Amino acid sequence: MQPMTPMYRDEEDLRHDVRAACVRACNLCAEACNSCADACLGDPAVAELVICIRTNLDCADMCATAAEILDRFRGYHPELARAVIEACATVCDVCAQESRSQADRFRRCEIAADACETARDACRQMLAEPALV
Amino acid sequence: MQPMTPMYRDEEDLRHDVRAACVRACNLCAEACNSCADACLGDPAVAELVICIRTNLDCADMCATAAEILDRFRGYHPELARAVIEACATVCDVCAQESRSQADRFRRCEIAADACETARDACRQMLAEPALV
Amino acid sequence: MQPMTPMYRDEEDLRHDVRAACVRACNLCAEACNSCADACLGDPAVAELVICIRTNLDCADMCATAAEILDRFRGYHPELARAVIEACATVCDVCAQESRSQADRFRRCEIAADACETARDACRQMLAEPALV
């Protein structure tokens, strides 16, 4: 049976500012991807943007979930947190490439691509914290 | 630039019923985990169940996201879908163990544990489909 | 300060089966609307279906939120639950009409329209329960 009170990890294992930066980057990426998806949906060229829309919706969902799970992380089940953050880094990387391929045509796609890269890098930095290894 | 019309994968690469079973198992797991978390929250022994609640909330979020992303999957960016389904299988496996450890005390935890195992196995079967390899 | 243990409402105020039916109808509606939105997104006629897609995404979000909130409802703050279920009934009604207008062309829109009407009616029945008045 689990202990009565949660055991919090030491600050050395999981730096508060690294975690906070990752949560924030994921939430901002979710916002940017949702905005990009919605603007593409309203674009006259929507038929050419279907993959971009779907990838942005995927990335928004994954980032929002990763942010919530990371926010709840207290050192228990590090393999759970690790799997989620790794998946989020991969999804952000794919979406960054997809959005970057449209960045010449649409400023919103460039913004989404930037947000995806920032979130991907924040996830990778998070994965280097001892609490997640 | 991406093609004008989405290219759908061949039925041999991604069997419709395997995908549908995985989406459904993830959605049912999300429901079971949300119910378990909420019932534990209302339990007089809530202070002993905090890790169980957090793990169930994590699993509910991950499963709901995986189901949405898998539902949108059309063969593009298989590395994105693969990363998400792998993470979902891991989260379900952790949550199954956590819930199983409470299954003697609470019937709802047993139900959640069963739903987690079903979703985990459906994710693993999905990962064997050629479209995701 | 709030009491130490949650006070559950009497079964006469909130019939368990009415609530369960409403939660289920909202979740099924969310699934149907997400599927409809995604299929419309992949349709060659996507440019004509933008309003239908947006309305379906709105309805899916509102229904999923209503289901979660209703699932957590224990008799406290009935004005909160009432506001959410009323909004859900309105959103379902609007989406039912929007989807019905496409039902001749697309079977998926007909399915979504049916699910919206079922969820709308379940919400209205829920609103007649004494616990929510």
Add this chain to the structure above:
Amino acid sequence: MQPMTPMYRDEEDLRHDVRAACVRACNLCAEACNSCADACLGDPAVAELVICIRTNLDCADMCATAAEILDRFRGYHPELARAVIEACATVCDVCAQESRSQADRFRRCEIAADACETARDACRQMLAEPALV
């Protein structure tokens, strides 16, 4: 049948900055409420905080949904958007009172109460825009 291209509302009917402020306030409220719920969940006094946790989870869900729906709003179906924003204002108001009642004990509850009031007021301002009347 709906027109081929979406009809965007005039800027006079729906001021861009009023909408953007409302979306932002709702998203920040969702973050604050999720954080408050999670911190309460990890508090030794968790058993006294169950209603506060549930209300915060409700408010976080409603605000996130309202933000997404408002972000997608293009002047169509104003009754849908109106119902959602009205519900969000009510939920924020209830959660503000609930969180305020704990603000003496916990700084996080005070932060959540402030965020709820800001989001409630932003929703009410939004409801005064002609596009939503």
